Amino acid sequence: xxxxxxxxxxxxxxxxxxxxxxxxxxxxxxxxxxxxxxxxxxxxxxxxxxxxxxxxxxxxxxxxxxxxxxxxxxxxxxxxxxxxxxxxxxxxxxxxxxxxxxxxxxxxxxxxxxxxxxxxxxxxxxxxxxxxxxxxxxxxxxxxxxxxxxxxxxxxxxxxxxxxxxxxxxxxxxxxxxxxxxxxxxxxxxxxxxxxxxxxxxxxxxxxxxxxxxxxxxxxxxxxxxxxxxxxxxxxxxxxxxxxxxxxxxxxxxx
Amino acid sequence: xxxxxxxxxxxxxxxxxxxxxxxxxxxxxxxxxxxxxxxxxxxxxxxxxxxxxxxxxxxxxxxxxxxxxxxxxxxxxxxxxxxxxxxxxxxxxxxxxxxxxxxxxxxxxxxxxxxxxxxxxxxxxxxxxxxxxxxxxxxxxxxxxxxxxxxxxxxxxxxxxxxxxxxxxxxxxxxxxxxxxxxxxxxxxxxxxxxxxxxxxxxxxxxxxxxxxxxxxxxxxxxxxxxxxxxxxxxxxxxxxxxxxxxxxxxxxxxxxxxxxxxxxxxxxxxxxxxxxxxxxxxxxxxxxxxxxxxxxxxxxxxxxxxxxxxxxxxxxxxxxxxxxxxxxxxxxxxxxxxxxxxxxxxxxxxxxxxxxxxxxxxxxxxxxxxxxxxxxxxxxxxxxxx
Numbered sequence: 001x002x003x004x005x006x007x008x009x010x011x012x013x014x015x016x017x018x019x020x021x022x023x024x025x026x027x028x029x030x031x032x033x034x035x036x037x038x039x040x041x042x043x044x045x046x047x048x049x050x051x052x053x054x055x056x057x058x059x060x061x062x063x064x065x066x067x068x069x070x071x072x073x074x075x076x077x078x079x080x081x082x083x084x085x086x087x088x089x090x091x092x093x094x095x096x097x098x099x100x101x102x103x104x105x106x107x108x109x110x111x112x113x114x115x116x117x118x119x120x121x122x123x124x125x126x127x128x129x130x131x132x133x134x135x136x137x138x139x140x141x142x143x144x145x146x147x148x149x150x151x152x153x154x155x156x157x158x159x160x161x162x163x164x165x166x167x168x169x170x171x172x173x174x175x176x177x178x179x180x181x182x183x184x185x186x187x188x189x190x191x192x193x194x195x196x197x198x199x200x201x202x203x204x205x206x207x208x209x210x211x212x213x214x215x216x217x218x219x220x221x222x223x224x225x226x227x228x229x230x231x232x233x234x235x236x237x238x239x240x241x242x243x244x245x246x247x248x249x250x251x252x253x254x255x
Numbered sequence: 256x257x258x259x260x261x262x263x264x265x266x267x268x269x270x271x272x273x274x275x276x277x278x279x280x281x282x283x284x285x286x287x288x289x290x291x292x293x294x295x296x297x298x299x300x301x302x303x304x305x306x307x308x309x310x311x312x313x314x315x316x317x318x319x320x321x322x323x324x325x326x327x328x329x330x331x332x333x334x335x336x337x338x339x340x341x342x343x344x345x346x347x348x349x350x351x352x353x354x355x356x357x358x359x360x361x362x363x364x365x366x367x368x369x370x371x372x373x374x375x376x377x378x379x380x381x382x383x384x385x386x387x388x389x390x391x392x393x394x395x396x397x398x399x400x401x402x403x404x405x406x407x408x409x410x411x412x413x414x415x416x417x418x419x420x421x422x423x424x425x426x427x428x429x430x431x432x433x434x435x436x437x438x439x440x441x442x443x444x445x446x447x448x449x450x451x452x453x454x455x456x457x458x459x460x461x462x463x464x465x466x467x468x469x470x471x472x473x474x475x476x477x478x479x480x481x482x483x484x485x486x487x488x489x490x491x492x493x494x495x496x497x498x499x500x501x502x503x504x505x506x507x508x509x510x511x512x513x514x515x516x517x518x519x520x521x522x523x524x525x526x527x528x529x530x531x532x533x534x535x536x537x538x539x540x541x542x543x544x545x546x547x548x549x550x551x552x553x554x555x556x557x558x559x560x561x562x563x564x565x566x567x568x569x570x571x572x573x574x575x576x577x578x579x580x581x582x583x584x585x586x587x588x589x590x591x592x593x594x595x596x597x598x599x600x601x602x603x604x605x606x607x608x609x610x611x612x613x614x615x616x617x618x619x620x621x622x623x624x625x626x627x628x629x630x631x632x633x634x635x636x637x638x639x640x641x642x
Contacts, residue, residue: 056474058641078476090640092468096272097265108261109475153471 001193002032002055002161007064009050024050025061026217032195032210034160037187039208040197043245047217048197049089052165055195056086068161082110085159087167091150095139099130099149102138103156110157117156124152128182144175151182162186164196168203180207201238215245258477262485263492270455270493280454284447284497288504289511291443296512311390312336315356321364322356325397341375350382352390364401441600442574444501444531445593448539449570451497452490453563456546459486460632460639461559464551469640483633487544487625494539502531522606530603533614534596541592541621542570544628551635569593589616592624 009025025047032038040048053059055066057077066073066080073080093102100121107117125131130148133141138149147167155162162183168176184207186192198204204211205225213221213228221228221244225237234240271277309331316323316333326333336353343349355373357363363370372394376387403413463469472482505523546566550559573593577584589595595617599609 053641058470058473058637078478081474081476084474086471086474088470088474090467090470092463092466092471094265094269094468095466096269101265101268105261105265106471106475109258109472109477111476150471 001034001067001069002195003065003067004031004051004055005029005065007051007054007066008062009047009054009059010062023217025054027064028214028217028219030212030219030222032161032193034193035187035191036209037183037194037196037207038210038212039204040195040212040214041199041201041204041241041245042197042214043199046214046245048199048214049165051214052086052088052163052195052197055163056084056088057081082157083160085154085157085162087147087151087154087162087164089165089169091146093138093141093146093149093153096137098135098137099125099141099145099152100134102149103152106153107156112157120156120158121152124155127185128152129178143170144172144178147171147175147179151179159192161193162195164194166197166199168198168200176203183207201241205237213241213244220244256481259481259485259488262477262482263488264485266455266459266486266489267492270458270489273454273458276454280451280493280497281500284451284501285504287443287447287501288440289508291440292505292508293511295437308386310334310351311354311393312340312351313354313356314338314340315358315360316354318358319356319360319364321361321401322397325400326393329393329396331393344375344377344380344383347377347380347382350380352376352383352387354390354394367405437604438601440505440604441531441597442571444498444535444600445538445574445597446571447501448494448498448535449542449567452494452539452543453546453567455490455493456543457550457556457559457563459490460547460550461553462556464553464639465555469636473637473640479633479636480629483547483629483636487540487547487629487632490543490547491540494543495536498532498535498539502528502535523604527603530609531600534599534603534617537618537621538592538596541625541628542566544625544632548628548631548635551632551639573597589613590620592617592620595620 007025007028008023010021010023012019012021014020028047028051030038030040040051042048050059054061055068055073057073057080060074068080068083071080071083093099094105097105100118103121103124104114104117107120108114112120121134122131125134128148128151130145130152133145133149138146141149147170151164151167164183167179171179180203183194183196187194196207208225210224211222211228212219221231223231228244229235229237229240232240232243234243309329310333311326311331312334314336316335323333336351337343337349340349340353344353353375355375357370357372360370360372374387374391374394376383378384402416406413406416463472473479506525506528509523546563549562549566553559553562570593573591574597576591576594577588577598584598588598599613599617602609602613
């Protein structure tokens with residue numbers, strides 16, 4: 001269970017006269033339940049990546065609270081990080097190490113013993129269908145192969161919470177489909193709490209049990225796809241999203 | 256600490272897998288000792304050979320039998336100089352000074368009219384210039400002998416003309432003279448260490464940023480200082496390995512010495528190698544930390560390379576201070592990294608003793624700078640991952 005409430009984060013850009021403050025996240029609140037896939041949907045620059053980085057403990061919020069299973073991320077980042085598996089926007093692998101070495105390295109850093117990490121690597125490779133790749137150096141991997149290795153790396157310590165930042169970026173249809181399958185299995189078979197961000201409607205529509213629409217650094221709507229459609233009176237999810245995401249701030253101003 | 260060890264092991268494996276870079280680093284660091292020594296010994300052997308050859312190249316010597324007799328009595332040989340020697344000297348294709356004897360030399364000498372001998376050389380021709388002094392001294396010896404003979408004939412003691420006597424005493428012992436030739440060795444060893452650590456330092460910082468693997472790394476529950484410590488340990492070990500290899504490459508390198516004098520003077524045994532390492536290992540650690548600190552602010556490997564040129568340039572220019580500064584070794588030289596190591600390594604080559612303070616001071620400076628740089632990298636790490 002991940003609870004985010006009234007999160008604020010601003011960045012300072014430039015120095016001296018060119019200095020200006022950019023508010024990336026401005027009061028985002030949402031809750032992601034266990035055994036549930038929660039989609040963070042929003043246009044470019046809505047603050048999705050910043051929110052997820054805050055949850056991952058990579059950034060410290062200016063105000064607001066983040067709890068992972070009740071653990072305060074700001075106060076105990078390392079305890080929270082041990083429960084999180086994060087596939088961030090940056091999916092860099094070490095090109096001179098094999099896929100297995102990449103995965104085992106992260107397992108060891110997460111505190112697993114060498115043989116436990118090796119067993120996890122094999123188990124994850126079987127689940128993600130990448131057993132044949134394990135002993136190849138990651139240099140020259142395709143986008144899909146890279147994504148699978150990075151995902152296995154993020155899941156190596158068997159975290160109860162999985163965070164994915166635009167996981168389907170740069171993936172083809174087959175890779176996207178296999179990722180979707182994997183996420184469903186993780187939810188159904190292992191009861192994981194999965195949060196992923198995206199700006200692609202179909203993906204969210206097909207996969208998410210719950211959708212959080214973010215725009216301008218705020219949460220503008222929250223609910224299942226059906227609930228959001230009903231709320232906006234649309235039949236098309238894309239039209240519903242546009243109405244929510246881009247009319248939201250205007251409605252807020254009118255208030 | 257366990258996490259730092261894991262990071263260290265991974266970075267070390269990673270660095271060893273980069274075969275092409277590793278090969279270049281090893282080739283340059285291992286080959287540098289023997290190569291330098293061979294080049295030096297060839298140079299010294301050439302100079303020695305010329306100093307040893309007692310030859311006078313002359314034009315018109317057949318008109319001066321007395322002079323010829325004197326020259327041959329001094330165990331020198333007289334050789335006929337080519338007719339176009341002036342042009343050849345200018346073009347540097349001929350490397351000996353030429354003695355020109357004027358016609359009627361013998362008669363003038365007998366009459367007591369001082370005949371003029373001309374010694375032709377060119378100052379832009381270093382080989383001819385080098386032996387011109389020896390030939391001039393030989394000719395002066397001839398003049399002195401003739402003058403003494405004349406005085407003795409007239410019943411005057413030649414000692415009357417010699418008001419003072421000059422004895423030359425060269426204070427430089429053979430090792431110091433050899434050190435003039437081996438002065439640049441410490442510099443090359445230093446540069447080998449610097450370039451050896453450079454690639455690893457950039458790869459673990461800016462390279463990690465460029466690949467996008469720093470952000471996932473920071474999302475593991477490993478403290479930042481442990482990550483930085485592990486990385487620094489791996490980079491420093493690469494630099495230290497290069498230092499060890501290049502120092503020990505001088506040991507077999509000595510067998511290749513062609514010049515016997517240089518071989519006798521260049522004494523580089525296990526003791527010297529150990530002292531070199533005592534100086535170089537802390538420096539390797541410091542330079543690694545410094546290059547990582549410069550690189551962590553850079554977004555790409557290329558940018559980091561450009562920025563680290565400043566470090567490379569500073570390390571290669573600092574030893575020049577001793578060239579510009581003619582007042583000799585100053586106490587503050589030992590406070591400046593790189594300069595301290597070069598100064599002390601030269602002292603080792605000159606066979607001087609090093610005190611504990613001489614070794615400890617640069618070590619303390621290196622430790623301080625390393626600690627500062629590591630703390631800086633640890634502080635910058637999170638900002639670097641996100642930018």
